[in-house]
Amino acid sequence: MRRELSDLFVNVGRVENLVEAKALTKHFGSFEAVRGIDVEVRRGEAFGFLGPNGAGKSSTMRMISCVSGRTGGDLKVLGMDPEREGPKIRARLGVVPQLDNLDTELTVRQNLQIYGRYFGMSRQRCREKADELLEFAQLADRADHEVEPLSGGMKRRLTIARSLVNDPELLLLDEPTTGLDPQARHLLWDRLFRLKQDGVTLIITTHYMDEAEQLCDRLVVMDGGRIAAEGSPSELIGRYSTREVLELRFRPGAEKPDLERFAERVEVLPDRLLLYTVDGEQTLATVHEHGVRPVQSLVRRSSLEDVFLRLTGRTLVD
Amino acid sequence: MQTLRASWFGFEKTWTWYRRNWRATAVSGFLTPVLFLVALGLGFGSQVRSTALIGGVPYLQYLAPALAVVTAVQGATFEATYPVLSQFMWQKSFVAMVATPITPAQVLYSQMMWIGSQMLLRSVVFVGVAAVVGAAAGPGILWAVLFATLAGLAFSAPLVAYSATLEKPEAFTNIFRFVMMPMTLFTGAFFPVSQLPQWLLPLVWLTPTWHGIELSRGAAFGTLGLLPALGHVAYLVALIALGMALGVKFFHRRLAT
Numbered sequence: 001m002r003r004e005l006s007d008l009f010v011n012v013g014r015v016e017n018l019v020e021a022k023a024l025t026k027h028f029g030s031f032e033a034v035r036g037i038d039v040e041v042r043r044g045e046a047f048g049f050l051g052p053n054g055a056g057k058s059s060t061m062r063m064i065s066c067v068s069g070r071t072g073g074d075l076k077v078l079g080m081d082p083e084r085e086g087p088k089i090r091a092r093l094g095v096v097p098q099l100d101n102l103d104t105e106l107t108v109r110q111n112l113q114i115y116g117r118y119f120g121m122s123r124q125r126c127r128e129k130a131d132e133l134l135e136f137a138q139l140a141d142r143a144d145h146e147v148e149p150l151s152g153g154m155k156r157r158l159t160i161a162r163s164l165v166n167d168p169e170l171l172l173l174d175e176p177t178t179g180l181d182p183q184a185r186h187l188l189w190d191r192l193f194r195l196k197q198d199g200v201t202l203i204i205t206t207h208y209m210d211e212a213e214q215l216c217d218r219l220v221v222m223d224g225g226r227i228a229a230e231g232s233p234s235e236l237i238g239r240y241s242t243r244e245v246l247e248l249r250f251r252p253g254a255e256k257p258d259l260e261r262f263a264e265r266v267e268v269l270p271d272r273l274l275l276y277t278v279d280g281e282q283t284l285a286t287v288h289e290h291g292v293r294p295v296q297s298l299v300r301r302s303s304l305e306d307v308f309l310r311l312t313g314r315t316l317v318d
Numbered sequence: 319m320q321t322l323r324a325s326w327f328g329f330e331k332t333w334t335w336y337r338r339n340w341r342a343t344a345v346s347g348f349l350t351p352v353l354f355l356v357a358l359g360l361g362f363g364s365q366v367r368s369t370a371l372i373g374g375v376p377y378l379q380y381l382a383p384a385l386a387v388v389t390a391v392q393g394a395t396f397e398a399t400y401p402v403l404s405q406f407m408w409q410k411s412f413v414a415m416v417a418t419p420i421t422p423a424q425v426l427y428s429q430m431m432w433i434g435s436q437m438l439l440r441s442v443v444f445v446g447v448a449a450v451v452g453a454a455a456g457p458g459i460l461w462a463v464l465f466a467t468l469a470g471l472a473f474s475a476p477l478v479a480y481s482a483t484l485e486k487p488e489a490f491t492n493i494f495r496f497v498m499m500p501m502t503l504f505t506g507a508f509f510p511v512s513q514l515p516q517w518l519l520p521l522v523w524l525t526p527t528w529h530g531i532e533l534s535r536g537a538a539f540g541t542l543g544l545l546p547a548l549g550h551v552a553y554l555v556a557l558i559a560l561g562m563a564l565g566v567k568f569f570h571r572r573l574a575t
Contacts, residue, residue, distance in 0.1 A: 102414075118420055
């Protein structure tokens with residue numbers, strides 16, 4: 001639905017790295033939100049920025065979306081410098097902000113058409129594009145309803161549809177599914193997969209690890225304005241975690257045994273021990289043999305969440 | 319050219335909104351000024367003796383060209399406050415716009431275009447009604463459309479810039495109470511400013527409403543000299559230019575940092 005043959009010719013000689021950042025920094029007064037990051041996003045991939053609140057993800061996204069200027073370092077988006085060619089770059093980007101900023105007193109269709117006009121598209125083209133996107137976002141039956149009373153999931157779908165009005169080469173999604181119910185999240189993931197299939201490059205920030213594992217080919221974990229790790233989800237799990245995790249729960253306040261020798265790594269939490277190991281069942285059997293009696297035990301696959309918590313710590317960030 | 323085009327798209331959005339929601343502002347925008355004209359001009363005016371100080375014309379005709387100006391400035395004040403802050407903070411439409419090729423400066427221009435066109439539309443309706451109820455001394459009242467719009471823009475341009483710096487709307491109430499209200503009542507619309515205490519006059523001269531009223535009334539009665547006219551227009555244009563320059567700066571700071 002998206003790419004026409006003529007686009008292929010237009011794009012001959014196009015850049016292969018859609019985003020290239022070197023030693024990129026962003027300061028707000030004395031606060032250093034981004035402290036020198038190197039990032040490359042390749043054409044056609046889905047790239048993720050993970051990190052706790054305040055890690056610098058959104059600041060980075062705002063710089064890539066050519067809305068906010070950089071403090072230092074180099075940044076190229078679609079091969080151009082945002083400082084000099086912001087409007088030209090933005091004409092080829094799609095942006096899904098963290099908080100919906102739809103025109104809630106207009107209809108669903110009007111939101112799409114007006115956004116198309118912002119890109120300088122003809123009214124005729126805006127009408128056609130709106131029809132197409134209404135189908136894509138499964139909102140055709142709501143086309144002429146006002147936006148305000150729509151559910152959170154529908155608004156989010158509309159925001160994503162709106163970001164596609166200019167057939168962007170690069171789509172930036174800032175926490176696209178935060179606050180949605182599971183049905184709405186899965187529907188959105190489905191739509192994002194389809195976009196990726198169609199050749200759209202995606203950049204996603206999220207703090208849902210399952211979302212990152214579902215969607216991202218490659219990701220960076222950010223913490224305190226820096227990049228703590230980079231790789232594909234499975235590479236990161238391989239590098240920073242083990243295949244499986246054994247969770248042992250003890251009675252609150254009970255003394256926890258020292259099990260360091262039975263696992264590659266043990267993490268001590270208030271009433272739980274996490275044993276990082278290749279074979280969780282085997283490790284469980286071994287600790288049982290040594291007389292350890294937890295009130296509950298659980299063997300699970302290691303996930304990106306384990307990597308994330310290892311890299312960014314368990315301290316609450318507010 | 320590019321800037322004009324981009325600003326026009328922003329204007330189109332507000333126009334689309336207006337076409338759906340114009341009823342919400344019809345009373346305050348069109349009806350209230352006419353009610354004031356009828357109540358004060360026709361009703362109260364029937365008890366007012368015409369004096370040399372008001373040019374020897376009926377009070378209704380004295381009032382009409384000036385009322386066009388004060389209502390335009392009032393309308394522009396409202397348009398420059400809550401709707402602007404809302405598009406930064408609540409609706410966030412401005413935030414959505416700058417994710418497209420539109421720049422923060424162009425967002426500001428589109429907003430000023432909108433306010434100007436609204437004041438123009440309202441003034442046309444007001445002057446039309448004024449002519450029907452016999453409030454026009456002659457065709458000169460048509461100038462009120464232009465001067466009311468100009469005065470409205472002159473007050474709203476700096477106010478739009480100010481609104482772009484706010485995080486909450488409380489300050490607006492003070493602007494309505496302590497700036498807009500006295501500016502409506504004491505700048506010569508309802509009685510000649512020569513009746514005010516001398517020491518107040520410099521303050522009056524600072525207000526865009528006074529300049530607008532001088533222009534509008536002078537044009538309506540054919541008493542406006544070229545030099546004073548140029549002076550008043552220059553002052554209003556300077557306010558618009560200053561306001562827009564600040565607006566560009568503050569819109570950029572708010573939307574693009």
